[in-house]
Amino acid sequence: MALKEYAARRDFKKTSEPRARKGASRKIFVVQKHRATRLHYDFRLGMGGVLKSWAVPKGPSMNPAEKRLAVQTEDHPYAYRTFEGTVPKGQYGAGTVEIWDRGTYGNLGGSIRHGELTFTLHGKKLSGAFALVRMRGKNWLLIKQKGS
Numbered sequence: 001m002a003l004k005e006y007a008a009r010r011d012f013k014k015t016s017e018p019r020a021r022k023g024a025s026r027k028i029f030v031v032q033k034h035r036a037t038r039l040h041y042d043f044r045l046g047m048g049g050v051l052k053s054w055a056v057p058k059g060p061s062m063n064p065a066e067k068r069l070a071v072q073t074e075d076h077p078y079a080y081r082t083f084e085g086t087v088p089k090g091q092y093g094a095g096t097v098e099i100w101d102r103g104t105y106g107n108l109g110g111s112i113r114h115g116e117l118t119f120t121l122h123g124k125k126l127s128g129a130f131a132l133v134r135m136r137g138k139n140w141l142l143i144k145q146k147g148s
């Protein structure tokens, strides 16, 4: 996917979001609360110099019984991990973005390609083991693992 889709959706003369450049491959995660047309939470994992991204309408849950729909969206540049602010009207994702949680993660198993990925989050709000499981197309579930 690289960052072509990210760049194609944005006009960098109008938005202050980071340019489409690859960055470090640190194992970080960020959740950005995005008040756009519909409020959602963007869950992003640093991988391969970009942020693999999912929009979670209800936001992540620490309750293993609450499986949260997570719709995969375009890869974002690594620099997006610190982005907060306003995306102007008329631009893709117009609205406000604020960091809801951030931290590091560790791999437990699986891969995005195989549609199942488990990892441990070390954040302030989110901690312990989680799974992302692909259902169909871009639709995944984000699930807290029991007892972790």
Ligand code: MN
Pocket: 034, 036, 040, 041, 042, 055, 093
């Ligand atoms: Mn978003």
